Amino acid sequence: MSDRAGSDGLSLADWDRNDPDPWLALMMDRSLPIDPRAKAALLRDQRSRSRQFLLPLVRPFARLSIIAAQLVHTVSPRWPHAPRLLHRTIAFGMRHFLTPDANLLILRHFHLGAQILRFIADNATPGFRPDLWPMEPRRIDDVRDDLFLRHDLNIYNFLIALNAELDKRGARIERVQSLDFSAITDEIALDPLPRGRFAFIDLQTAIELYTPAYALLLTDRDFWRATNSLQLDETIGLYVARLTGEEKHLAMVVNQHPMVPHSTLRAGFRLMLHGLSTELLHGFLREMKARHTD
Template sequence: MSKDLRLEDWDRSDPDPWLALMMDRSLPIDPEAKRALLRDQRSRSRQFLLPFARPIARLSIIGAQLLHTISPNWPHAPKLLHRTIAYGMRHFLTPDANRLILRHFHLGSQILRFIADNATPGFQPELWPMRPRRIDDVRDDLFLRHDLNIYNFLIALNAELDRRGGSIGRVEALNFSAIEDEIALDPLPSGRFNVIDLQTAIELYTPAYALLLTDRDFWRATNSLQLDETIGLYVARLTGEEKHLALVVNGHPMVPHSTLRAGFRLVLHGLSTELLHGFLRELKARHAQPPVASG
């Protein structure tokens, strides 16, 4: 199986579904991120390893949660968790998987800043910085802090809106300074063992998340995924556009999903973030165009 999806490889009698998705332009996603995601999704790792990894991972999550039923606050080793994740990323994940993981923190941070810039001008909630350039940046509790940022952002933003006596509504002159077109990353490892795809890696990491964080930390992390809907609604109210909401699949945070599907929902969360950021990039480009003079 070739790594690249090329139009010259199109066989009309046996069209490649991945090539069709690559050619499709219905989704507002960065072209490089899209290529990385599709290459990763069509890999042999996802095809042959994921079906075995997923049930084992979910049984491991059940075991970890049974342990935390007895001991909700032990084990608690976030440093070990993040060092383990960083080690796995460096030695076993594909460059595409690592690129998508590191991009995600940048995009999420930009989206939150866009919302604050427009909903509460002059006020930015105090959050952990999320601009990793290399895999070692993950070691600094990056995943855990990412989850904390989302909840702290929602609390601080709405507290500020309450203080001002305002609400999130449509903004005519949107501030797009937070939305960047390029994400700068250092070169990523591409050794002989860097073959595990993003989805399989997430399924394998999730049991470690369940075991090495407290019960409360794991519950909060998995249910933060459903806040995609909340963030999407904020953007819709600010921009006056709602078409991107159809792309949100991790909805209804007041009715949490089972933590057993956290790995799959985390992949969807990453895709939802890419699509929302892509939508804002398109909107930024549209607003930058001079108005067409009426004749």
């Protein structure tokens, strides 16, 4: 075990046996298959003062704002509809107010999700790849091109196209003896992330702030589809389990049962779980790839 488990206080040098830091314990823990850089970023983000003090103040107002936005869409389901404004607002906030750790986790997420979907397609339907929006943002400005909305569309379009192809072949998703791991990479290429003068907002607080804007500036159908895509973590996890023959990663999936949707009011917290589930599933596939390569 190394002398250091991370930075910003997450170090064995700061270990007080009479007052052990829970975040240090989580940093030292090796039970979850998560990329070390992403893990350090997540734990620094979660232990920040922003999450500790700002999030409890933001969350109730954010949920009231979601209710207000949904009341607007009850009367006018398709207006307002301003996805470009939404994404430019998100990109502006990421550039000026979010921590580098938060931005790292956001941009990584799109890469990981795309790699997992490609892994499933490569192994479930060799030679067929669903036509999806590219998801490889390198910098914050890449978010401006409706990236979040397209990410949600990709998930549903992937499920529809993949299963249509399986029906066409008269096939089903089942264990593959020789898995193709070419889609899964160890490194995610990103440009250097900015650190603005006011860059102190953590990821979870940012999500709670952005969710009401999502509810208002997208149509009712777009918002409902986006929030309920989070529960498809279970579906994607099951596909991977059937292909690999291993099911231990399913214990890490907490966004479950997409046929019984959760309330949209908890979308912010569920989005955090979605991000973690994606990191863990990708980490699980990276470990499998390493074992198969050895």
